Amino acid sequence: VTPPVAEIQIMGLNGEVKRILSLQGLPQGHINPPECLRWSPDGLKIAFASGNNIYVVGVDGAGLTRLTNDGDRYYPSWMPDSASVLFQKDTSAGWQICTAGVYGGNVQVANLPVEALSCPEWSLDGRNIAFRDGSGGLWVADFAGVSFANTRQLLQGSDGWRVKAIRWSLDGNQLVFSDYSKYGLMIINADGSNLRSVVGGQIELLGWIQ
Numbered sequence: 001v002t003p004p005v006a007e008i009q010i011m012g013l014n015g016e017v018k019r020i021l022s023l024q025g026l027p028q029g030h031i032n033p034p035e036c037l038r039w040s041p042d043g044l045k046i047a048f049a050s051g052n053n054i055y056v057v058g059v060d061g062a063g064l065t066r067l068t069n070d071g072d073r074y075y076p077s078w079m080p081d082s083a084s085v086l087f088q089k090d091t092s093a094g095w096q097i098c099t100a101g102v103y104g105g106n107v108q109v110a111n112l113p114v115e116a117l118s119c120p121e122w123s124l125d126g127r128n129i130a131f132r133d134g135s136g137g138l139w140v141a142d143f144a145g146v147s148f149a150n151t152r153q154l155l156q157g158s159d160g161w162r163v164k165a166i167r168w169s170l171d172g173n174q175l176v177f178s179d180y181s182k183y184g185l186m187i188i189n190a191d192g193s194n195l196r197s198v199v200g201g202q203i204e205l206l207g208w209i210q
Helices: none
Strands: 006-011 017-023 045-050 053-058 073-078 084-091 094-101 118-122 128-132 138-143 148-155 163-168 174-179 184-189 196-199
Touching: 006 045, 017 053, 045 073, 053 073, 053 084, 084 118, 094 118, 118 163, 128 163, 138 174
Parallel strands: 073 118
Antiparallel strands: 006 017, 045 053, 073 084, 084 094, 118 128, 128 138, 138 148, 163 174, 174 184, 184 196
């Protein structure tokens, strides 16, 4: 049976559909989950998860490329240079955070001293990443060009937090995230201070606007 053809619709802020990308050749014919759809910083590519692997495609629909080959890969996040993608890898031993080059190269596991890592998010200036741990807590770490350092926890899952989607502010000073336990949409400073609620309820998709 031929799988359905997945589509990405590019829309204007007024809701008008500007372009439809038909993605031929995806194993399962869909993007999963939809919040994995991520536009590259240079505006030329889109990363997403499908069939439990990470793909990249040009905004014109050309150059569909699979970056991973062994399944259970989700939540891509772009490096600022648009040349590499950070993503979540599920293994029998737990979750890991990895990087893969858009133009080839091996998948690399991030050297982070925390177990069961997921939902990674690279800051726009490339200096930090944010992620959640297996209990739902929120963490950040510095990036020193080739490795990560100064890993620190902002929120603990043992306190009732269940962090899901995470996004850095444009200036890298704040994080907005959704909490699927009870809190809704939250903002916190990158140093862990000034935690505040934006709106309650179940939040799946989020982002910053200039």
